[in-house]
Amino acid sequence: MSNNKFGQATSFEQLIRVGTSCQWNEDSPEPMAEMDYQEELKLKDQAFTKFLQNSGISKSPKKIIASPKPRQYRTTTKRRVFFSNKGLGLGFSKAVKAGTCVESKLEPEKHQEIYAFLQETLSKKTYYALAKALNWLIIRGNYDRQFLIFNIYKMDADVIRKLKLICTALKKENLVEGAMAYYDPSRSEYYLEAERPAKGLQVKYLFGPKLLGLKVKDTLMRYSATGFSQVNESMVEKMVDLATAMLKPEKEDILLDLYCGYGLFSHTLGAPCKKVLAYELSSDSIDSAKEIAKRLKTQSRMQFHAERIDANLVQYKFPPRAQAELILLDPPRQGCEYGVIAGIAKRQPKRVLEIFCGTDVIPQEILEWEKHGYKTKIIQPIDMFAGTPNLETMVLFERA
Ligand SMILES: C[S@@+](CC[C@H](N)C(=O)[O-])C[C@H]1O[C@@H](n2cnc3c(N)ncnc32)[C@H](O)[C@@H]1O
Known part of the structure; x- marks a missing residue:
């Protein structure tokens, strides 16, 4: 979180609220849903730029990518x-x-x-x-x-x-x-x-049926009703395209897909890679990921592990690094646990893409990557949660 002139932390949401003249319903989980969508995007763009500046992040963010469906989009x-x-x-x-x-x-x-x-x-x-x-x-x-x-x-x-x-x-x-x-x-x-x-x-x-289904780029992802899935279906393919354009996976690459869920990124952008290593806490999601890989006949190149991602796992249980890897991290709202970024940075990955579903942890994680020798190349917000004061943000890092 950034600080205002009184030294108090100013969240992204607070910056949006000071920027709007619209009535803000404190009790609603969707306080921006009544707003004109172009107006909402403009407010979010301004607030996000200011939020990063106030937090000492020198890299400017790109313009927010609009949601194809800005209303009536939630599938959970x-x-x-x-x-x-x-x-x-x-x-x-x-x-x-x-x-x-x-x-x-x-x-x-x-x-x-x-x-x-x-x-x-x-x-x-x-x-x-x-x-x-x-x-x-x-x-x-x-x-x-x-x-x-x-x-x-x-x-x-x-x-x-x-x-x-x-x-x-x-x-x-x-x-x-x-x-x-x-x-x-x-x-x-x-x-x-x-x-x-x-x-x-x-x-x-x-x-x-026990499994839910979602088609992404002609691939049917079948996943457990108890596992995570992206909440805005209209954004999913866009997300995969953006992540692919930023990480640029090639056939000689090894991809580490961390917090992989049912393997949305492993099965799509990881498809050309010679090896994918993926980790996730939910064993139901890992079972879904293995079933999808089996159906796509990619199981010999893809390994899915049900593990809690913490400093200990990264440092002592990840297989030794064979070459400079590509890393994709898509942690929950509170970001990575302490020691995870430091441990991954020691592997000296070629490129790292961290996806944030909460805004307020972005500055601290960017500063952590920079402390460990990584340069922030792209900050790309996407409007995954239209109508609410939140954003999904993809941040690309490369070795400085
Ligand atoms: C934002 S979701 C991303 C999932 C996947 N990348 C996708 O796009 O479908 C975060 C995932 O992290 C998992 N998770 C939460 N805390 C974790 C932890 N400490 N270690 C490993 N996975 C965790 C959740 O179960 C969830 O599947």
Whole structure:
């Protein structure tokens, strides 16, 4: 985070807020969704440049790449369930009254249709046991097909009976292609997209396929409903193209794809490389990555490992370096753990592409790469999270 003239840290979001005359809804996760999209991009461009300057980053960012779908783009969405004896309310995070089903401008219309059906049906007395036990309702999938996840904090025979009943109703309406229940007694904020819980996931498949699918550059990526996938489908191919243009993989290259998920980058930009080594915490995502490589007959050149990426893994468990590698890092919002960048820099990679899904950690990570002898070549923001005060940013580093 950068500092303002009073020495206080000024986040990217705060800089956007001071730049706009529009009403800012504190409680909404999508405070810019009502704004004209060109206006939103202009504000974000100005705020991002200022944010980096204030943080002591000398490299200027490129212009933000617009989202092909600036609204109704999200393929993973969620509603917090608020239960009372009057029925069910579905909100973002702030409590809502029974009968409410909050709408979003960033979600496909189909999601609203599914949530409205669930709000009405689960408010009926027959479903009270299930409605009372619900934490979140989550929809995942692509623009054509949706999959439903019931995040439940109390699981008993009655709840399971009602789950079966609601699945019969969902199938009859043909609203989703499948469903599963995820048992989360901690009632955490975690809802399958952000943080992983410390304990393993407890999942019960209810109906439909166990894997979700997304076509990227004619390749079908089949991945677990419990694993990460990019939230803005309309941006995915653009991201892969940009990453390929920056890392410039060739057939003699070795690529390390870190925080690889189901291997979006391994299977696309890594395809010409002689070897791909990929690491990721979620074993479900790694299983998906291996299945895709097997189907594409690239498994002899690609190795996928379910491991937590930390200083210890990078320093002591990565195979010894055989040549100067290409590195792609796509960590979660909080960035890499301490010691990861230092450990990777010791391998003296040819080029490094770090992808940031949070803005406020960018300066500290850029400064860390520069401290270890890397020069910032390109800072390319992309509007992955249109309608919200956040950006995805690709930063290319080369040895100075
Ligand atoms: C932003 S996602 C990127 C996934 C993938 N590159 C993609 O584009 O689909 C970050 C990934 O990092 C994984 N992850 C989070 N913390 C991790 C850690 N400490 N070590 C390894 N992987 C981690 C998450 O499970 C998630 O799949």
